Amino acid sequence: MSERLHPAEWDRDTGPFFAAAREGRLVYRRCNACGRGNHVPMASCRYCGSTETEWRESEGTGTLYSWTTVMHGVHPAWPVPYTVVIVALDDAPDVRLTGSLPGAPELNAGQAMQVWFESIGEGRVLPNWRPAEAKQERGQS
Amino acid sequence: MDNTRPAAIIAALALKDVGFCADVGVGGGAPAAMVGTAAAAIMSGQARHVLVYRSLNGRSQGRLGAAIAPRTEAGGLGSYDEFFTPYGLLTAPQSFALIAQRHRSLYGTTDAQFGATAILCRNNANRTPHAQMFGKPLDMDQYLASRMISTPLRLFDCCLETDGAAAVVVTSSERARDLRQPPALVRATAQAGASGMSGGMMFPSITWTEPTEVAASNVARQLWSRAGLGPREIDVAQIYDCFTITILLQLEAYGFCAAGEAGPMVESGAVSATGRMPINTDGGNMSGGYIHGLNHIVEGVRQIRGTASVQKADAQTCLVTSGPVGMSSALVLARAA
Ligand SMILES: [Zn+2]
Numbered sequence: 001m002s003e004r005l006h007p008a009e010w011d012r013d014t015g016p017f018f019a020a021a022r023e024g025r026l027v028y029r030r031c032n033a034c035g036r037g038n039h040v041p042m043a044s045c046r047y048c049g050s051t052e053t054e055w056r057e058s059e060g061t062g063t064l065y066s067w068t069t070v071m072h073g074v075h076p077a078w079p080v081p082y083t084v085v086i087v088a089l090d091d092a093p094d095v096r097l098t099g100s101l102p103g104a105p106e107l108n109a110g111q112a113m114q115v116w117f118e119s120i121g122e123g124r125v126l127p128n129w130r131p132a133e134a135k136q137e138r139g140q141s
Numbered sequence: 142m143d144n145t146r147p148a149a150i151i152a153a154l155a156l157k158d159v160g161f162c163a164d165v166g167v168g169g170g171a172p173a174a175m176v177g178t179a180a181a182a183i184m185s186g187q188a189r190h191v192l193v194y195r196s197l198n199g200r201s202q203g204r205l206g207a208a209i210a211p212r213t214e215a216g217g218l219g220s221y222d223e224f225f226t227p228y229g230l231l232t233a234p235q236s237f238a239l240i241a242q243r244h245r246s247l248y249g250t251t252d253a254q255f256g257a258t259a260i261l262c263r264n265n266a267n268r269t270p271h272a273q274m275f276g277k278p279l280d281m282d283q284y285l286a287s288r289m290i291s292t293p294l295r296l297f298d299c300c301l302e303t304d305g306a307a308a309v310v311v312t313s314s315e316r317a318r319d320l321r322q323p324p325a326l327v328r329a330t331a332q333a334g335a336s337g338m339s340g341g342m343m344f345p346s347i348t349w350t351e352p353t354e355v356a357a358s359n360v361a362r363q364l365w366s367r368a369g370l371g372p373r374e375i376d377v378a379q380i381y382d383c384f385t386i387t388i389l390l391q392l393e394a395y396g397f398c399a400a401g402e403a404g405p406m407v408e409s410g411a412v413s414a415t416g417r418m419p420i421n422t423d424g425g426n427m428s429g430g431y432i433h434g435l436n437h438i439v440e441g442v443r444q445i446r447g448t449a450s451v452q453k454a455d456a457q458t459c460l461v462t463s464g465p466v467g468m469s470s471a472l473v474l475a476r477a478a
Contacts, residue, residue, distance in 0.1 A: 007227045008217030014224070039348050040221040040339050047337060066246065066347060068238035070229065071289040078229040086239055086347050094337075096348045100228040104292075109246035126227055 004077045006124050013042055016055050021125040026058040026115050028095045037092025047094075058095075060115035061132065062087040065096050069104040087113045087129045099129030107131070145196045145306075161188035166332070167342070169381055169426075169464030170356070172435045173472040177330030179311035190312040195435035199302035221341035233383065234299050236343050238291040240352045240466075241386040245293060247353060247401060250389065252293065254404030256284040258385040259297045259427060261413050266424025268414070269450040273301050274428040298385040300426035307435040309442060314477075325445035325474040328458070329368035332470040333359035346466045355387075356469035357394035357462065365396070368473045370458065372396040375418055375473070377444045377453035378460040379437035382425040391465050392420075414451050422451040434463045441474045 009018040020027040029041035033050030044051045065086045073080040081104045089095040099113070112132035117125050147162040161182050166174045172195060179191035216223025230236065244250050263279040266272035279297060287296040317324035336359065337350030346352050365371050372395055382388045389403035397418070398406045406412065412420040423429040423440040430436055441461040443449040462471040 003213055005215045005227045006213060007223035008214055009223075011217040011223065013219075014216070014221065018223070038339075040224055040341060040345050042340055046339050066239045066243040066352075068235055068242055068294075069289075069292040070235055071291060072234070074231055075229070078231070082229055084228060084230045084235060084239065098225055098228040098230060100230075120227070128228070 004120050005075075006120055006122075007126070009124070014040065017041065017127075018125070020055070020057075021117060021127050022123060024117050024125075026060045026127045027055045028058055028089060028092055028097075029053050030056040030092060037089065037095035039095040039097065056092075058089055058115075059091050061090045062097070062113045062115075062129065063090070064107055064109060064111045064113055064131075066109075067107050083107070085113070085129055097127065097129065099127075101130060105131070143195055145194070150192070150194065161191065166463075166468055166470060168467075169383060169433045170467050170469045171463060172433060172438055172470070173330055173461055173463045174332040174468075174470035175435075176309065176311055176327060176438060176472055177332060177470065180327050180330065183311065183313055189316070190310055192308055192310055193435070193438075194306060194308035195433045196306035197302075197432055198304045199431055200304045202304075219340050221339070221345050225344035230344055232291075233343060234294055235291040236346070237384040237386055238294045239347045240355075240390070241293050241298075241384070243347075244353050244386060244389065244401075248404070250401075250404040252285065253281065254389070254408055255293065255295075255298055255385045256281050257404075257407045258388050259284055261407060262382065262388075262421045262425050262427035262429070263297075265414055265419075265422050265451045266428035269423045269429065272424040272429040273303055274424060279428075294384060294386070297427075300383045301428070301431045303430040303432060305430050305432050305436075307432040307439045309435070309438055318477075323446050324477055325442040325459075326477055328370070328473040328475040329364055330470065330472040331360050331363035331367060332468060333363055334468050335359065335466065338467065343466060352466075353390060353393075353400070355390050355394060355465040356467060357391045357465040357471070360462070360465075360469050360471045361395045364471050364473065370473060374458055375460045376456040376458050377422060377441075378412075378418060378420045379422070379425065379434075379441050379444075379462070380420050380460075381434045381437060381462045381464050382421060382427045383431075383464060385427070387465050388420070388425075391462055394465065395460065395462070395471075419451065419453050422449050422453070434461075437461050437463075438472070438474075441472075445474050445476050 031045035032052040034048040118128040182188040215226040335356040392403040441459040
């Protein structure tokens with residue numbers, strides 16, 4: 001098992017997403033002119049062109065938009081199978097964030113998903129996603 | 142975008158007085174737009190004849206389908222990889238698998254429909270002696286038994302990697318009139334981006350307006366308007382096919398069927414060799430060879446000349462599309478009146 005890829009955290013347009021994750025917060029870029037969320041985050045809004053955009057904290061819930069279970073391994077840090085999920089944020093459905101689950105879980109389009117914060121070493125944290133039910137079960141223990 | 146730089150071509154062919162060169166578009170989305178740029182250069186007097194080429198050595202060396210090289214940090218500087226590769230989203234098949242799964246969720250597209258798409262290309266390749274998969278038949282049992290790469294895409298949903306090159310010469314219709322080969326007229330070209338697209342290359346496409354719509358919908362609108370033609374007037378088509386899903390997306394985007402109906406359309410045989418509008422007649426990227434879709438333009442020219450192995454009888458018009466994600470392009474070739 002080799003070292004997990006970690007995200008560049010120094011980019012001016014995207015760094016605040018990862019800085020917030022280190023604090024256990026999920027943030028997304030929102031346009032104050034048209035009200036839509038923008039992901040991937042850029043300085044201006046991709047829908048209306050406004051530069052009146054800002055980081056806003058998300059409630060951290062979403063729905064499953066798409067997924068793929070990777071069966072052909074290509075990277076030593078990612079033994080197969082594992083499943084990449086794309087989640088649409090409840091508070092900004094245009095914002096679709098990536099997550100990953102181990103194995104090949106049974107998933108359904110539109111199912112509720114919950115953010116969690118995954119430590120990947122040296123203080124780095126990735127906002128990650130799992131089915132909301134699983135989160136509740138774990139919440140009892 | 143091509144690793145073979147213009148200077149290398151100029152040197153290899155010992156060309157004198159080259160007066161125009163351009164690097165157009167990105168990857169497989171570029172070839173039709175490259176022809177468009179060549180036509181624009183000729184029409185504006187910047188060039189008389191333009192060689193449009195693509196060369197790849199994906200089989201032996203420059204594997205585009207491979208994962209990014211192992212390293213520790215991902216992303217930054219407008220690549221936006223930081224939102225994808227740390228989660229294990231690493232390759233083109235995985236990225237297109239997410240779009241394919243979205244298509245399934247929206248429209249119920251089936252394994253058998255993806256399979257029929259792959260088999261259609263393979264059947265054409267098996268009638269085309271220069272195709273990479275010539276002599277290697279594929280049936281539905283083999284397709285369904287092929288190993289899963291990234292659900293729902295199997296091995297045979299993925300295109301080939303090829304050592305090869307393809308090129309066309311673009312010149313004025315006046316000059317083409319007395320050439321030895323009958324010309325294929327460029328009726329129209331168009332280039333466009335996807336709705337709600339963002340920076341970055343391939344992975345962010347899943348975050349665009351609706352990734353199943355891709356850029357091809359916007360290319361199609363421009364193309365049909367400029368060509369003065371619509372999907373019903375197209376006799377044969379070469380549809381960019383890095384994966385089976387991109388064929389389905391484009392049959393819908395170019396208006397050959399409604400959204401979600403491409404799977405049933407392929408199964409109906411309408412785009413098979415004997416159908417109303419055959420597609421990917423030399424096997425395309427899936428089974429002919431992967432030259433980023435410049436091979437699709439070459440096959441389009443063959444159809445208009447009447448020299449293809451899987452020839453559509455009396456083909457007057459051929460649609461050729463380039464990669465449908467990101468900046469995409471397409472053109473219509475037509476027989477001279
Ligand atoms: Zn806006």
